Amino acid sequence: MGLFDLTGKTAVVTGSTRGIGRAIAEEMARAGARVVVSGRKQEACDAVAAEIRKAGGDAVGIACHIGDKAQVKALVTKARAAFDRIDILVLNAATNPAYGPLAEVSDEAFDKTMAVNVHSQLWLCAQVLPEMAARKDGAIVFIASIGGFRGSRNLGAYAISKAAIMQTARSLAGEWSPHNIRINCVAPGLIRTDFSRALIENKEVLASRLATTPLGRVGEPIDVVGAVILLASDAGRFITGQSIVVDGGTTIAG
Numbered sequence: 001m002g003l004f005d006l007t008g009k010t011a012v013v014t015g016s017t018r019g020i021g022r023a024i025a026e027e028m029a030r031a032g033a034r035v036v037v038s039g040r041k042q043e044a045c046d047a048v049a050a051e052i053r054k055a056g057g058d059a060v061g062i063a064c065h066i067g068d069k070a071q072v073k074a075l076v077t078k079a080r081a082a083f084d085r086i087d088i089l090v091l092n093a094a095t096n097p098a099y100g101p102l103a104e105v106s107d108e109a110f111d112k113t114m115a116v117n118v119h120s121q122l123w124l125c126a127q128v129l130p131e132m133a134a135r136k137d138g139a140i141v142f143i144a145s146i147g148g149f150r151g152s153r154n155l156g157a158y159a160i161s162k163a164a165i166m167q168t169a170r171s172l173a174g175e176w177s178p179h180n181i182r183i184n185c186v187a188p189g190l191i192r193t194d195f196s197r198a199l200i201e202n203k204e205v206l207a208s209r210l211a212t213t214p215l216g217r218v219g220e221p222i223d224v225v226g227a228v229i230l231l232a233s234d235a236g237r238f239i240t241g242q243s244i245v246v247d248g249g250t251t252i253a254g
């Protein structure tokens with residue numbers, strides 16, 4: 001078995017009906033994992049799972065709004081019913097309801113950002129960690145953002161939530177390492193998806209980002225996947241509590 005091989009593993013990937021999550025689900029299936037495709041709409045989950053099966057992989061679609069605790073519990077129950085176990089959890093789904101100065105973000109938008117991007121991720125972890133601990137094996141990967149490392153002029157609440165998720169990974173990693181569970185983050189830069197469309201279509205934002213990104217382009221969802229598989233597989237077996245930046249160099253540009 002190769003270091004990056006996921007044969008025999010079951011992976012649950014939240015927000016995997018499109019964008020970065022979908023690329024992760026597809027490539028994890030290609031690496032041998034059984035994959036649970038998830039998003040808020042059952043039809044979309046089924047369609048992506050069917051595509052994966054058509055390509056020779058093994059996948060089921062299970063709808064779940066990660067901001068709803070009952071749905072989070074049901075996701076885990078249904079995933080176990082389909083595949084017996086959960087070895088890998090990729091916490092990718094997130095929301096960004098606020099754009100503008102941080103001090104003007106409404107209470108509602110701030111609370112929703114923290115509830116969906118941070119608190120709900122903890123619910124999912126709590127559901128799955130005991131099973132991983134019993135097996136003395138498991139990997140959790142949060143999809144954070146380089147926004148969590150830097151000040152942000154218009155995405156302040158979102159950036160706070162992404163900084164918080166990186167801290168969540170560090171704390172959980174310390175707590176669960178004795179059970180051989182590794183918990184890490186991947187922090188992407190600007191990646192071409194529906195989520196980032198408004199930024200990419202804004203000529204000024206795009207020009208400024210490209211000027212400060214040494215690799216000189218916007219990332220594609222597939223660009224994020226390698227780091228996620230590294231952290232989820234045996235290749236990353238001595239890595240825990242870390243955040244790997246995948247941004248074409250945006251955060252190191254001089």
Ligand SMILES: NC(=O)c1ccc[n+]([C@@H]2O[C@H](COP(=O)([O-])OP(=O)(O)OC[C@H]3O[C@@H](n4cnc5c(N)ncnc54)[C@H](OP(=O)(O)O)[C@@H]3O)[C@@H](O)[C@H]2O)c1
Nearest residue numbers: 015017018019020039040065066093094145191193195196
């Ligand atoms: N794109 C970027 O530039 C970028 C940069 C840094 C970090 N990220 C992070 O990467 C992750 C994925 O973003 P993306 O760009 O791939 O977004 P995307 O293309 O918009 O895909 C988001 C996925 O999450 C699902 N989703 C949204 N809200 C959900 C909820 N409340 N519960 C469950 N599923 C939900 C969506 O399906 P439904 O709408 O059908 O539920 C979809 O499958 C996010 O954590 C984001 O913060 C993105």
